[in-house]
Amino acid sequence: MSDFNIAYTRTAKFEGGYSNDPDDKGKETYKGVARASWPNWAGWKIIDVAKTAPNFPAPLDTNQPLQDLILRFYKTNFWNHIQGDAIPDQNIANEVYDCSVNSGVTRGVTFLQQGLNVLNNNEKLYPDIMADGLFGTGTLKTLNTYLSIDNPNVLLKVMRILRGGFYLQIMSKDSTQKRFARGWLSRVVFFG
Numbered sequence: 030m031s032d033f034n035i036a037y038t039r040t041a042k043f044e045g046g047y048s049n050d051p052d053d054k055g056k057e058t059y060k061g062v063a064r065a066s067w068p069n070w071a072g073w074k075i076i077d078v079a080k081t082a083p084n085f086p087a088p089l090d091t092n093q094p095l096q097d098l099i100l101r102f103y104k105t106n107f108w109n110h111i112q113g114d115a116i117p118d119q120n121i122a123n124e125v126y127d128c129s130v131n132s133g134v135t136r137g138v139t140f141l142q143q144g145l146n147v148l149n150n151n152e153k154l155y156p157d158i159m160a161d162g163l164f165g166t167g168t169l170k171t172l173n174t175y176l177s178i179d180n181p182n183v184l185l186k187v188m189r190i191l192r193g194g195f196y197l198q199i200m201s202k203d204s205t206q207k208r209f210a211r212g213w214l215s216r217v218v219f220f221g
Contacts, residue, residue: 030114030115030116030117031113031114031115031116031117031118031119031121031122031123032119033104033108033113033114035119035123036108036113036119036122036123036126036127037100037103037104037108037126039123039127040061040103040123040126040127040130040131041060041061043061043127043131043212043215043216044060044061044130045060045061046059046060046086046089046090047059047076047085047086047089052205052206052208053209054206059072059076059086059089059095059099060099061130061131062099062102067102070098070102071098072095072098072099072102075089075092075094075095075098076089076095079092103130106134107126107129107130107134108126110129110134110164111125111126111129111134111137111138111164112164112169113125113126115169116169116172117172117173117176118176118181120181120182120185121141121172121176121181121184121185124137124141124185124188124189125137125138125140125141125164125188127216128140128188128192128216131213131216132192132195134162134164135162135163136162136195138162138163138164138168139160139161139162140188140191140192140195141164141168141172141184141188142158142159142160142161142162142168142171143160143187143191144184144187144188144191145158145168145171145172145175145184146158146160147187148175148179148183148184148187149175154174154175154178154179155171155174155175156171158171189217189218192216192217193214193217196210196213196214196217
C-alpha cells in the first residue's frame with residue numbers, strides 16, 4: 030500500500046511557497062492552495078495576519094500550525110479522494126496524487142482510468158471501466174488486476190502522455206499559460 034508522506038513530499042517540491050501571480054489562474058496561492066478555489070481554508074487567516082509582519086512571506090514556512098493545516102488539507106482533499114492508501118504501487122499513487130493536486134482529482138483519476146482502458150488489450154485482459162474521474166471499488170479492482178499482469182511503468186507512461194497532452198491543450202487555448210510550460214512539463218517525468 031502507498032504512503033501519503035512520500036507522495037506529498039514529491040509533489041510539495043513543485044508547489045513552492047507563497048505567490049500572488051496575476052497570470053496564474055489560482056491568483057493568490059500558498060504551497061499550491063489557491064485562495065480562489067479554497068477561500069474558506071483556515072490557513073488564509075494565518076497568512077492574512079502574517080502579511081502585516083516584517084519579512085513576509087518568509088515566516089510562513091516556519092509557522093507550524095500553518096504547516097499542519099497544509100498537510101491535513103492535501104491528505105483530506107486529494108489523497109483520501111484518490112484512495113491513496115489503497116493503491117498498491119507507490120509510483121502510481123504518486124502520479125495520480127500529483128496530477129490531482131495540479132489539475133483536479135477528477136482529471137487525475139480519469140487519466141488513470143483511461144490508461145487502464147488503453148492497456149486492457151481490447152478487453153481481453155479485463156473489461157473497460159467508466160472513465161468518470163471517481164476512484165471507487167471498480168477502479169481499484171481494475172488497477173489491481175492490471176498490476177497483477179503488467180508492469181506499472183507502462184501505465185505510468187500512458188498517464189503521463191495524457192497529462193502532457195492536457196497541458197499542451199491548455200497552452201494552445203490560452204497563450205498566457207505558456208509561461209507555466211516548463212513547470213507543468215517538469216511534472217511529466219518518464220521515469221520513477
